[in-house]
Amino acid sequence: MTEGLRYAYAVVRDTDAPQAARTALERVPGVAGEPVVAVRHLGLAVLAGTVPAEDFDEGPLRQRLDDMAWLERVARTHQRVVDTVGAESCVIPVRLATVCQGEEGLRRMLAAGRERFASALDRLEGRVEWGVKAYAATPVPEGPSAAQEPPAPEGPPAGTPSAPGGMSGRDYLRRRKAQRQATERRWGDTEEGARLVHDTLSGLAERARLHPPQDPRLSGVSDRNVLNAAYLVRREDSAAFAERVGELAGRTAALRVELTGPWAPYSFTAPDETDAPDETDARDGTDARDGAESTGAEG
Amino acid sequence: MTVAPEGPLAHQQIALVDVLDRLLAGGVVITGDLTLRIADVDLVRIDLRALISSVNANVPSPWEEP
Numbered sequence: 515m516t517e518g519l520r521y522a523y524a525v526v527r528d529t530d531a532p533q534a535a536r537t538a539l540e541r542v543p544g545v546a547g548e549p550v551v552a553v554r555h556l557g558l559a560v561l562a563g564t565v566p567a568e569d570f571d572e573g574p575l576r577q578r579l580d581d582m583a584w585l586e587r588v589a590r591t592h593q594r595v596v597d598t599v600g601a602e603s604c605v606i607p608v609r610l611a612t613v614c615q616g617e618e619g620l621r622r623m624l625a626a627g628r629e630r631f632a633s634a635l636d637r638l639e640g641r642v643e644w645g646v647k648a649y650a651a652t653p654v655p656e657g658p659s660a661a662q663e664p665p666a667p668e669g670p671p672a673g674t675p676s677a678p679g680g681m682s683g684r685d686y687l688r689r690r691k692a693q694r695q696a697t698e699r700r701w702g703d704t705e706e707g708a709r710l711v712h713d714t715l716s717g718l719a720e721r722a723r724l725h726p727p728q729d730p731r732l733s734g735v736s737d738r739n740v741l742n743a744a745y746l747v748r749r750e751d752s753a754a755f756a757e758r759v760g761e762l763a764g765r766t767a768a769l770r771v772e773l774t775g776p777w778a779p780y781s782f783t784a785p786d787e788t789d790a791p792d793e794t795d796a797r798d799g800t801d802a803r804d805g806a807e808s809t810g811a812e813g
Numbered sequence: 814m815t816v817a818p819e820g821p822l823a824h825q826q827i828a829l830v831d832v833l834d835r836l837l838a839g840g841v842v843i844t845g846d847l848t849l850r851i852a853d854v855d856l857v858r859i860d861l862r863a864l865i866s867s868v869n870a871n872v873p874s875p876w877e878e879p
Contacts, residue, residue: 525841589832609840610833623843634841645831725834733830742834774831780839 516617521545521565523595524778525606525624525631526552528559534602535561542598545588546570550595555621558631560608561599562620570613579611600778604639606631607780634783641720642752642776644745646759647728648711649737649770650704707766708741714762718755719745723781737770744781752776 521544526535536552544550544563552559568574578584589610596607614620624631681689716722727739747755756773763771 522843586829589829589836592836593827593832607835607840609842610836612840612843614843627841627843631841643835645834725838728830728834732833733828744835744839774827777835780835783839783841 518616519565519567519570520553520562520614520616520620521548521570522560522562522608522612522614522620522623523550523592524561524599524608525627525635526559526561526599526603527635528552528554528557529603535599538598538602539595542595543591544595545591553617553620553624555624556628558624558628560620560624561595562614565613570611575611575613596778596780604635605778606634606638606783607778630785633785637785638746638779638782640749641746641779641782642749643779643781644719644747644752644755644759644776645772645774646711646715646741646743646745647739647772647774648704648708648741648766649735649772650740650768704738704740704766704768707769711759711762711766711769711771712741712743715743715745715755715758718751718758719747721746721782721786725781740769744777746779746782749776 523544533552539550539561542550544565546563546565546569548563548565550561550563552561569578578588592610596605599605600607614623712722712724723744725742725744727742728735730736730739733739745755752775759771759773763769
């Protein structure tokens with residue numbers, strides 16, 4: 515059967531690798547429980563599976579994506595397929611929920627992206643992605659009300675208790691100011707620490723990319739996420755990279771550092787847009803961070 | 814201060830948010846009439862809404878809504 519919708523997971527070279535990937539995928543079904551197969555064209559192969567239109571056609575897919583349990587299952591399955599293929603060969607992950615019309619659609623996708631895929635495969639061969647996140651521990655406010663109150667511009671408003679414990683208004687304001695400064699200093703330290711971690715790791719990696727800081731409501735981690743970065747590292751340099759992460763974590767007491775990976779190179783499928791030396795890539799990340807914050811702020 | 818133990822991803826439960834960071838912001842993007850047009854921005858917005866409402870439903874958030 516060559517008609518129907520096809521969900522694409524990853525693009526690989528059409529060498530002997532697709533055969534190895536297919537063998538490995540025999541026990542790893544796709545997002546609809548379907549077998550994942552290689553569709554070959556022009557020296558490339560895309561790993562894809564046939565998915566039902568009632569879930570994956572445009573309208574239903576949009577609705578399904580509002581269902582958290584469905585989204586999680588699809589995302590984790592997609593990742594498992596990509597990991598399985600990536601263990602056998604150099605892999606270009608395809609973005610979540612990429613659906614083509616039939617095998618012909620997959621072949622046209624390979625034809626249209628042929629040069630882009632070939633250069634990405636050259637760039638990514640033998641590389642893995644490592645994720646590094648750094649968190650600042652949330653400062654604990656000393657007074658019970660210090661964290662919630664908006665700054666009082668002219669002292670406490672009339673009619674409300676001026677300060678806890680019979681403190682004078684001036685003492686109260688002084689204490690509030692000291693608390694605020696301590697908080698700012700601490701966050702300043704952690705920002706600086708995060709920058710040090712990122713600069714150091716960028717120097718060890720071929721490329722770096724800053725993802726937006728994770729929203730505590732999504733991650734379930736209350737500590738402020740000050741760094742959420744991905745690094746493209748040669749497979750053989752991975753142990754040294756991980757060791758360096760550990761050293762940096764120990765050096766910055768105000769930070770908690772987490773390492774995840776190795777991942778397939780999800781964050782590095784796009785060509786380096788600047789076409790400049792790799793290090794510049796990391797600095798461009800501030801734009802991505804700003805943009806993502808504006809996207810993520812509204813739920 | 815601490816580093817999460819490294820190891821094959823298969824042996825630990827990876828946080829969904831880490832997976833989505835990569836699957837929604839990474840991966841090669843195919844455009845054109847041969848794919849369904851799920852715009853990136855729409856997709857991310859949909860997902861964040863789903864995620865946040867889901868998280869809020871299960872775990873009361875200590876933060877006020879912005």
